[in-house]
């Protein structure tokens with residue numbers, strides 16, 4: 001196999017890798033700014049300089065020429081080369097900053113150049129803490145600057161678009177943002193204006209950067225030049241806690257990170273998954289984060305005397321549910337599952353009904369034809385439509401569902417986390433005279449109608465799986481504590497600095513942002529206990545998915561471990577769908 | 581303001597486009613057609629060019645902004661591009677720029693009230709050997725500038741006399757004898 005020598009060590013390679021990417025894939029390091037694995041390579045930041053040379057071959061024999069010590073004779077390139085656009089070839093010899101002083105010096109000097117007109121305002125810059133420029137200057141940069149004259153001034157606080165704000169002085173003109181708009185989102189809305197030390201990105205005059213993927217440029221920007229209008233000045237990144245999750249705003253299931261501080265979700269960023277969303281996600285998927293913090297249902301509610309919903313204790317709510325169930329025949333109960341809820345939740349919901357002799361739950365997909373874009377925004381508005389299908393729920397269109405609800409047979413309705421009134425499937429009148437038991441995360445017009453309302457955990461509070469439009473099952477991790485979870489005890493949860501060191505006696509941590517809700521598996525155990533059913537899952541959702549994989553052929557072999565290792569698992573949706 | 585190309589100009593643009601495998605490279609020559617016609621390529625003209633070529637507006641804007649030779653707003657009758665890049669700077673480019681600014685009573689980037697002169701500060705125009713120098717309206721180079729020479733050129737321009745393009749005196753290099 002062909003080999004390349006990097007800092008004196010030999011590495012084998014396959015195919016035609018570029019040097020910078022190869023170095024990173026080998027776990028080595030080289031500073032860089034403009035390169036991005038999913039975009040074209042302009043090699044304009046000049047930060048990734050290395051020294052490279054080719055071994056000299058004897059033309060006649062084809063043998064490598066050797067020096068008196070028996071070492072290969074190397075013909076060095078006359079100048080340093082940028083590694084990002086350099087092809088790795090057999091026998092190539094590379095020296096990085098680790099083994100060559102000239103390279104080290106070149107990288108340092110380049111950083112001094114880049115910083116000449118940079119405002120160095122890290123203390124007030126949102127990017128600080130996750131800034132490649134800051135990190136690489138710290139590691140490879142000069143101690144100070146020799147440049148003591150006035151810096152070039154450029155526009156600041158420019159509202160490039162509704163969601164993105166530009167500080168042109170911080171920009172290092174790597175063109176990652178313009179390349180993103182040209183090559184990935186294809187909105188072609190950005191360009192670099194002016195030249196030399198006066199240049200910076202902008203839109204055409206009078207145009208606004210309203211690209212539905214605009215916030216990806218904020219992630220891409222290797223400095224604080226592009227910041228999110230929403231997240232600006234909200235938190236220092238090192239105070240936050242980052243948890244992997246899945247975008248539930250549509251059917252694509254983009255892989256994301258949930259950023260919390262003091263148990264509040266403050267932002268969402270994409271997480272790399274080459275099978276689903278690469279490095280990107282749509283802006284709408286980020287904008288839904290207030291759903292996880294605000295307007296949450298906390299503590300169960302019951303309707304007394306047909307009018308007012310009042311908060312109730314869990315015991316009382318479960319007792320009420322028990323009494324209602326005992327007073328009704330299973331045939332009079334209609335169960336409605338939800339593409340907005342996870343596989344585990346729907347499975348348990350169906351299992352619970354099944355044990356009581358209630359017929360298979362119905363569900364109606366939440367599709368808005370024409371709203372997708374063929375990229376990462378789908379017509380499907382729910383994260384788990386395929387999951388519910390594969391569980392064998394009875395798929396109906398919204399008309400059929402309405403008919404079923406209105407039918408005189410349905411006296412009680414069990415509804416899992418689908419806001420049917422809000423999305424226009426049902427009207428409030430359709431539910432009159434029915435006893436509605438709802439399991440939900442957020443308040444809505446629909447939950448207002450519930451006679452009995454159980455608050456359940458949302459995607460950022462539990463580990464649960466969702467099957468995306470392409471039949472890929474992926475899962476979330478708990479990122480936010482509920483009243484009943486504790487990140488120090490739950491091994492699935494991670495701790496940020498403030499989570500670890502904060503106390504409720506300081507200014508940064510409170511106990512306030514914890515919702516009084518239960519995951520469906522815990523709730524079902526309690527309700528089951530009241531009704532004499534044994535549905536307990538000591539191991540939580542992990543044990544539920546195990547049971548799903550054993551009982552449902554479509555999910556066979558599915559475990560959390562595999563989903564974690566393989567970044568989700570492609571299910572065979574074509575052949576395994578029980579009913580559609 | 582509404583800018584349009586005539587049928588003839590559109591035909592000319594088609595000919596230009598046909599020279600390249602795609603529309604992008606036609607941006608430069610078509611911006612020239614526009615500037616020659618309208619005297620500038622302000623944003624609405626850039627949009628016209630983008631529309632005509634079927635290119636993103638941002639792209640045409642970026643190209644127009646890159647070159648000082650394209651005028652992004654209406655300019656005076658004579659645009660004086662004074663070079664202050666390295667060689668010219670060393671040989672007094674800033675002196676000339678400031679002298680000109682004082683003489684015409686405007687700063688660089690501005691146009692005189694009578695719409696006669698615009699001063700631009702530009703980077704190297706490739707005439708470093710004749711520094712300091714300036715260019716007049718993307719055309720004639722005036723080399724080896726002195727204050728007196730500037731006075732003369734301005735006086736001449738006011739009377740409608742464009743200075744001659746000065747041929748470069750090449751230093752004769754004797755072939756080496758071995």
Ligand code: SF4
Nearest residue numbers: 171172174175177221
């Ligand atoms: S704004 Fe950021 S991403 Fe765009 S060119 Fe400047 S440094 Fe690069």
Ligand code: FES
Nearest residue numbers: 032043045046084
């Ligand atoms: S990463 Fe190689 S030049 Fe920017």
Ligand code: FES
Nearest residue numbers: 663668704705707
């Ligand atoms: S520096 Fe003035 S022409 Fe080159």
